[in-house]
Amino acid sequence: MADIRVGRLDDIADGGHKVYATSGREVGVFRVGTKLYAWENHCPHAGGPICQGKIFGQIGEELTPDKRSLGLFYTGQKHIVCPWHGFEFNVETGRHPGDEGTRLKGFPVDVRDGDVWLRLPG
Secondary structure (H helix, E strand, O other): OEEEEEEEHHHOOOOOEEEEEEOOEEEEEEEEOOEEEEEEOOOOOOOOOHHHOEEEEEEEEEEOOOOOEEEEEEEEEEEEEOOOOOOEEEOOOOEEOOEEEEEOOEEOEEEEOOEEEEEEOO
């Protein structure tokens, strides 16, 4: 594993992200409050550039026992939506909301003296 400096924390707004090309791969770094999450820019569905997708709040739907809708609501979770086919993944966990086995490949990321560092395989 190698630690690689990719940029400055100040370059990523809260709720935003940046995609970095380093060590032969592209990695998206997402900022949620004071936390950072790093995901390989590769959608497990069909190989699309997942980290170049839009970020949306996950929508839930409240149903009655007989399956009538009582309305839609935001769950508070943020999802990355793949620009190729619309597959969604939780920004914080990398998991697809409907299939626990489908997830993004993540990397450790931290901040040192205002710099963003990734730990990538050598």
